[in-house]
Amino acid sequence: MNKGNILIQCALTVEAKPVIRALGLEKFSDIPFPLYKKGTFALVISGVGRVRAAAGASFLLSSFEKGTLLNTGTCGDNTGMNEPGGIFTISDVADLSMPMPGKTAFPVYSIEKIRGIESATLVTSDSPAISLDERKNAAGFGELSDMEGAAIAYVAGKYRRSCSMVKIVSDSTGHVDDGDIERNIIDYSVRLGEFMGDFLREGRLNYP
Numbered sequence: 001m002n003k004g005n006i007l008i009q010c011a012l013t014v015e016a017k018p019v020i021r022a023l024g025l026e027k028f029s030d031i032p033f034p035l036y037k038k039g040t041f042a043l044v045i046s047g048v049g050r051v052r053a054a055a056g057a058s059f060l061l062s063s064f065e066k067g068t069l070l071n072t073g074t075c076g077d078n079t080g081m082n083e084p085g086g087i088f089t090i091s092d093v094a095d096l097s098m099p100m101p102g103k104t105a106f107p108v109y110s111i112e113k114i115r116g117i118e119s120a121t122l123v124t125s126d127s128p129a130i131s132l133d134e135r136k137n138a139a140g141f142g143e144l145s146d147m148e149g150a151a152i153a154y155v156a157g158k159y160r161r162s163c164s165m166v167k168i169v170s171d172s173t174g175h176v177d178d179g180d181i182e183r184n185i186i187d188y189s190v191r192l193g194e195f196m197g198d199f200l201r202e203g204r205l206n207y208p
Helices: 013-023 050-063 132-139 149-159 178-201
Strands: 006-010 026-029 035-038 041-045 068-077 087-095 108-110 119-124 144-146 163-171
Touching (some): 006 050, 013 035, 013 041, 013 178, 050 068, 050 149, 068 178, 119 149, 119 163
Parallel strands (some): 006 041, 006 068, 087 119, 119 144
Antiparallel strands (some): 026 035, 087 108
């Protein structure tokens, strides 16, 4: 069931621009974050990393009393099983940067999967998993990697608001060159923006 406003959060401008174009969003403000709006859609560009992501999510949720928080953007694959271009809804996200006191476990947040999109698990860390060793370590906690998801899920839980994520794979175990990954982020952000534009305009943000 659609839950009112769709509050979209992207980390990077390059990830946000295709969504902004697809939905015809217009610039509303720059402070404290770039905010775009049209109808029931609002989009904020928060920046990379957990601190910026948490601040961006808090800004969106405090600015709009009703609506689903939807994080969308690129991610890395940790398993070698998911090729670039694959689009996933996230079921669970582990915060690899926040070990539980006195334990070896990490917080894991369950969020709402979106019907009609293949699901995957996500791990969030303070630095990108690029090398094979980094990806192998992250794979023990989630199939995919990013640097924001767990912070967004945590803040949504504090506000008691629904939260979903749609990610497109930009790099996998065969990608270890920063330049290649950066070019892929640009290319696959365009593909994800087109997908999200169609998906949201058609009102298909539904839950199982």
